[in-house]
Amino acid sequence: MESMMIYMPIALALLGLIYMIVKQSWVMKQDAGDGKMKEISDHIYEGALAFLNAEYKLLAIFVVIVSILLAVVSFIVPTTHWLIVIAFIFGAVFSAFAGNIGMKIATKTNVRTTQAARTSLPNALKISFGGGTVMGLGVAGLAVLGLTVFFIVFFHVFMGGLWTNTMDMTIVLETLAGFSLGAESIALFARVGGGIYTKAADVGADLVGKVEAGIPEDDPRNPATIADNVGDNVGDVAGMGADLFGSYVATVLAAMVLGNYVIKDMGGAITDAFGGIGPILLPMAIAGAGIIISIIGTMLVKIKNNDAKEAQVMGALNVGNWTSIILVAASCFGLVTWMLPETMQMNFFGEGLIEISSMRVFYATLVGLVVGAVISSVTEFYTGLGKKPILKIVQQSSTGAGTNIIAGLATGMISTFPSVLLFAGAIWASYAFAGFYGVALAASAMMATTAMQLAIDAFGPISDNAGGIAEMSEQEPIVRERTDILDSVGNTTAATGKGFAIASAALTSLALFAAYVTFTGIDGINIFKAPVLAMLFVGGMVPVVFSALAMNAVGKAAMEMVQEVRRQFKDIPGIMEGTGTPEYDKCVAISTEASLKEMMLPGLLTIGFPLVIAFVPMLFGMDPLAIAEMLGGYMAGVTVSGVLWAIFQNNAGGAWDNAKKSFEAGVEINGEMTYKGSEAHKAAVTGDTVGDPFKDTSGPSMNILIKLTCLIGLVIAPILGGHTETGVANNDTEVSIEMTVDSQEITKATVDYSTVKNGIKTSEVMVFEGTKSEVEKELQAFEASLTNEAGEVEKVIEKVDISKS
C-alpha cells in the first residue's frame, strides 16, 4: 500500500474526473427548454466559445514565446533542465482545458436551470449546482492529475524513481515548477482578460441600454446583452477556475519543495514506508483526498421545499461546505500521522534545528482550514446585505454620490484590518507549528476543498445567466423569482469565494516565497540592505499601478462597446421595436478583442518587472545572490501590497454592490423608507459603477499578480542560486579549517557550510553540542570530512558560530 502511495493522487484525480463526466452527462441530459430559450442560450454558448477561441490563439502565441525563452534559458543555464518547457506547456494546456470544460458546462447548464425553474426550485438548484460541480471537479481533477503525473515522470528521469539526495529532488521540483508557471500564465489571461471582458460588456450594456435607451437589464433588444451574459461566464467561471487551478498547483508544489527541505534538515535522507519521500508526497495526498471529499460535499447540497428561500439554499451550501472542511481536517490527521515520521527536525531561523512531532504539522493544516473559513465570514461581514457596514453606506448615500463613495472606500479599507491580522496570525501560527513546511501545508489543506469551493462559486453565475435567459425569453415571473433566489445566494458566495481566492493566493504566495528562498540558497531576505529595501518599495507599488491599468482597461473597452451599441441602435432598423435582430456577435467580438488587447500592459508589468530586476543587474555583473535577495524583496513587496489591495478592492466593490441592491427591497434612511429610483439610490448606483471594476477586474487580478510574481521568482531561482560566490565553483581548491575551543562554557558550535557539486552550491548547517572536548572532537572530524575521496573540496565552510551555554 505505502509504496503505491505515489500513484494514489492520480487514482483519486481520475476518480474525480470520472465523476465529473458522469455529472456532466447528467446535466446535459436535462431538458434545455424550447425555442427562444434555446436560441439565447446558444448565443451565450457561442459567444463564450468565441472568447475562448480568441483567447487560445493569443495564448498559443504566448506559450510559444515563453517556451522558446525557457528553452534558451535551459540551454544556457546548466541548472535548468529543458523538461521545464514541456512541463510549462502542459501546465498551460491543462489549465486551459479545465477552463474550457467549465465554460462549456456553465453555458449549457444555464438554460437547463431556467427550464427546471419553471417547475421546481430544488431541481433548479440541483442542475445549477451540478454544473458548478462539473467545473470544480474538472479544475481540481486536472490539477492533481497533471501535477502528480509530471512529478512521477521527473522523479524517474532525474532520480530513477528512487530517493538519492535532496539536491536531485530539488532539480525534480524546479522542473515541476514549469507546470505551475504554465497554469498561472493561463490564469493571467483568464482572470485579467476575463475581468476586463465581463465589466466592459456589463458597463457597455448598462450605459447605452439602461441609461440611454431606457430598456431593462437583459433585454434582448440590447445588442450587448449576450456579451454581458458571456462575460459572467468568462469572468466568474473561467477566471475564477483558472485562478484556483493556479493556486492549487502552486500550493502543492511549494509544499513539496519545502517537504524536500524537511528531509534535508533531517540529514538528507529519511527512512519511511513511502520510499523516503513521505513529506514530499503528503501535500499531493491531501490534494487527492480533497477531491473525493469535495464529491461527498457536493452530494450533500440539496433542498426539498419548492418554496424555499435564500436561507435554505444558503444552508444547503453550508452543509456541503462545512462537511468537506471537517472531512479534510480528519483526512489531514490521518495522512499526517500515517505519512510523516513521528518526529522531524526542522531548521528554524535563528533557532537552529528543532525537533517537532508530526502532530504539529497537523495543527498547521488546521490553521489553514480555519483561515479559509474565517476569511469567508469576514468578507461576508463587510459585504453582506443587512450588515452594519452596508447599512452605513446606504445611510451615506442620502447625502449624495460623494459620501457614498467615501463610505465604500472606507469600508474596503477597514476590512483589511481583520483580514490582515488573520493572515499574519496564520503565518505566525503555522510557522510556529511546523516552519515554512507548515505554512505551505496550511495552504494545501485550505485548498483541498477547491472543487467544493468552485462548485459553490460557479453555481452563482450559472443562476445569474439562468435569470437572464428567463428575462430575455419572457418567462412567467415565478421563473425569474426562483432564479433570483439562486442568484442572490450566488452573489453572497461570489463575495465569500473572492475572500477564499485571496486567502489562497496569499498563502500560496507565502509558500512560494519560502520555496524561493530555499531554492536560491540565500540566508534570508534582509530589508536592511538598501537595494532590497528599494525593491520592497517597487514591489509594493506594482499592485497599485496594475490595478489602475486594469481599471483604465475596463474604461477603454467599455467605451468601444458603448460606441458599437449606439451604432447598432442607429443603423439596424426595427431594433427597438423587436422586429430587427441586434448583431450580438459584433459586441462579443469587441469585448473579446478589447479585453485581450487591454490586458497586455498589466500582463507585461507582471512578467517584466521580476525579469528586469533579475537580469539587468546581472548584466552589470552584480552578485547573483544579492540579486536573489533583491528579487525576494520585490516578491515580498508585491505580496504584501497585493493582498492589501485585493482585500480593499474586492470588499469595497462588494459593499457598494450590496448597498445598491439594498434599495431594491427598500431601506430606511433617517426614518424614511427609500426605494429604487430615489436620489439616494442614484448615489448608490454611482458607487456600484466604481465598485464594478474593483470587485470584478482589478481586485481579483491581484491574486494572479502575486502568485505569478512569486512563481516567476521560483523559476528564476536556480539561475540566481546556481552559480554563486566567487571561487565556490572551483572544486580543485583545498580548504580546511581547524578549530580549537578553549573554554568549558562553549557547548554549541553551529557551522554554516556549502556543498559544491557540479558547480552548484547548496548551503547546509551543522550543529555540534556537548562539552568542550566533545565539540572539539566533532569539529575535527567534520574538518576531515571536508574533502571527498578524490581529494577535492566538496564542502566549503562559510561561518562558524560558537555560543556559550
Add this chain to the structure above:
Amino acid sequence: MESMMIYMPIALALLGLIYMIVKQSWVMKQDAGDGKMKEISDHIYEGALAFLNAEYKLLAIFVVIVSILLAVVSFIVPTTHWLIVIAFIFGAVFSAFAGNIGMKIATKTNVRTTQAARTSLPNALKISFGGGTVMGLGVAGLAVLGLTVFFIVFFHVFMGGLWTNTMDMTIVLETLAGFSLGAESIALFARVGGGIYTKAADVGADLVGKVEAGIPEDDPRNPATIADNVGDNVGDVAGMGADLFGSYVATVLAAMVLGNYVIKDMGGAITDAFGGIGPILLPMAIAGAGIIISIIGTMLVKIKNNDAKEAQVMGALNVGNWTSIILVAASCFGLVTWMLPETMQMNFFGEGLIEISSMRVFYATLVGLVVGAVISSVTEFYTGLGKKPILKIVQQSSTGAGTNIIAGLATGMISTFPSVLLFAGAIWASYAFAGFYGVALAASAMMATTAMQLAIDAFGPISDNAGGIAEMSEQEPIVRERTDILDSVGNTTAATGKGFAIASAALTSLALFAAYVTFTGIDGINIFKAPVLAMLFVGGMVPVVFSALAMNAVGKAAMEMVQEVRRQFKDIPGIMEGTGTPEYDKCVAISTEASLKEMMLPGLLTIGFPLVIAFVPMLFGMDPLAIAEMLGGYMAGVTVSGVLWAIFQNNAGGAWDNAKKSFEAGVEINGEMTYKGSEAHKAAVTGDTVGDPFKDTSGPSMNILIKLTCLIGLVIAPILGGHTETGVANNDTEVSIEMTVDSQEITKATVDYSTVKNGIKTSEVMVFEGTKSEVEKELQAFEASLTNEAGEVEKVIEKVDISKS
C-alpha cells in the same frame, strides 16, 4: 573656528529667528484695512486661537501622560536616561510654539494681503509671502535651535563635551530622540486633527451653505464660513508646519546617529578639527546653513508688474526655490569637504568595510536635492491644471460621477509609479554612495530648504484667506482677482508642497529605520522569518486602516457641523437677510472639538501598534532581539504602504480638485465647451468631495504615521537592544577562540564580535587581510585582545567568515 563649529547651528538658527522677528514686525506694520475686513480677520484670528487653545489643553494632557510613561521606562530600563523626558517635553513645546507663531502670523497676514491687493499685486505678494517667510523661519529656526542646544547639553552631560566612544555618543543620541518624538507627537495632533478640522468645516460650510441654502462660498451669512477659513490655517499652515518641523528634526537626528556609526566603523574614534565628531556635526551644519540660504531665497521672491499673471508669480517663487536648492548644493560641497575626513570606512552589508571618499557623501546629498525637485514635478504633472491626467478626468466626467471617480482613483494610483521608482532609486543611489549615512544626509540636504518650502507653502492659504476676506467684506472685483492669482499659484504650490512633505517623510523614515537597526544592534531585518513577515503584513495594513478612520472622522465631524449650521439658519432670525449675525464661534467650537475627538482613534492606532508589538511578546519571554526584528518588519511595512497611500491619496485628491477647477474657465469635452453648472461639472464636484479628505486629511496624515512609527521604534530600540543574548552580560566568563588557517588561498577573515560593557552589547566587525600566515598571526593577536587587563571578557566572538581570494 573648527572647534566652535558645534555652536554654529545655534548661531544660524538665532539669526534666522531674528530675521523672522524683523519680518514679523514688518508684516504687522502693514495696513490691516478697515471695519468689515478687520472684523472678519479678527474672527478668523480668534477662531484659530480657539483651536490652538483647545489643542494645547489636549496636548498638555498627552505630554504629561507620555512623559510619565517615559519616566517610568527610564527608571526601569538602565539604558534609557531620564533626560529623555525633558527632551520630549521641549520637543513638543518647541513644535507647538512654532505652530503658534505660524498660525498667528498667517491669520494676521491675510487681511493685510487683502488690503494690499486693493492697490497692488506686487505688494500683496510681498506681504503674503512675508507671512509665509515668518512661518518658515519660525519652524526651521526653532527646530535647529532646539536640536542643537539639546545635543550640546547631552554631549556635556554624558561625555563631558569630549569624545569618549561611540557607545556614550549612542546614549547622547538616544536621549536626543526624545526631542524628535515630542516634535512628531505634536505633528500628529496638528496634521491629523488639523486635517479633520479643515475638511469638516469645509464640507459643513459647503453642504448647507452652497448646496442647501444656495449662497456662495465665503458668504458671511454662512455660520461655518469662519470655521472654514480657520481650517485653512489649521490644516495647511499649522499642520504642514508641524509635519515639516518633525521631519526636519528627525532627519538631522537620524543622520547624526548614522554619523556616529561611521566613526564606529572607522575604529571607534577619528581625529579631526571638530573634536572627532565631524560626521555627527555635519547634518546640523547643513541644517544651519539651510536657514541662511532660505532667507536669501525668500528675498528673491518678488514681482514688479501690477498686471502680472500666475506665470510671473510662479516664476518669482521658482527663482527663490531654485536658488536655495543650488546654494544648498554648494554649501553641502563646502561643508562635506571641510568637516569630513577625506576618506572614511563604512560597513556595507554583505560587503564588509569599504573605504569611501568624502566626495561620495556629497553625491548622496545631491541625490536628496534631486529627489526634492523631481518629486515636485511629478506631483505637478499628475495634479496640475491643463496636464494630460487632469484633462482625462475632465473627459471622464462627461459620462457621470462614476467614471470621474474611477479616473481620479486611477490617476492617483498610477502616480505611485514614477514616485516610487524615484524613491527606490534614491535609496539605492544614496546608499551606494555612502551607506545609510548617505541616505540620511540625502534627506538632510533635501530638508535644508525647509524654511523656503514652508514660506512657499504657507503663502497659499494666506492668499486663500485674503480672497475669502475680500469676498466677505464685499471688495471691488479687482481685489478678488488679484488674490485669486495668488491663490491659484498657492494651489499649485500646495500640491507640490505635499509631494515634498511625502518625500521628506519617506526619506526621514528610511533614515530613522537605519538608525533603528544600528541602535538595536540586530543583524538586519530578515523577512524570511515568519514573525517578521507577519509584522510586515500588519505594518502594511495600518496606513490603510488609518486612512479609513481619518476619512470617517471627517464624515462624522462634518455631520455635526451640518446640523449646527442648519440649526442656526432655522433659529437665528434675519440671518439670511444679513440682519442677524451668525454664531461663528459655535461652529469653530464644533470643528475644534470634533476634530480633536476624532483623531484619538487613528492616533491610538499609530502609537499603540508598535508598543503592542514590542511589549506583548516581551511579556511572553520572547528574545528582545527577535522582537526588535519583528518591530523592524512592522516599521518597514508601515513605511512602504504609508508612502504608497500618501502618494495615491494626495495625487488623486489633487487631480479631482483641479479637474473640478478646470470647469471654471471652461473645458472642451467631445468638441463642446463645457462650463460650471453642467452635468459634467456636477460629476467633477462629486469627485472633489471624495478627493477633499484624501488630499487634506488622510493623505497628509500618512507622513506623520510613518515618521512617528519609526520614531517610536527608535525610542524603544535601547530597551530591545539593551539586554540581549543569554550569557553575553556575564562579564566574568572567559572566552577565547584560536583559529589556525590551513590554506594559502584564504586571504580575508571577517570577525563579527560584540563588546560588552555594563551589560550593554554592541556589535562590531573586524577584518583581517593578507597571506595565510599574516592572517593567522593577526587572528591570534586578536584572540589575545579578547580579555582586558582585569581578565574579564570584553568582547565575544559571534561569527568568523573566511573567504578565499
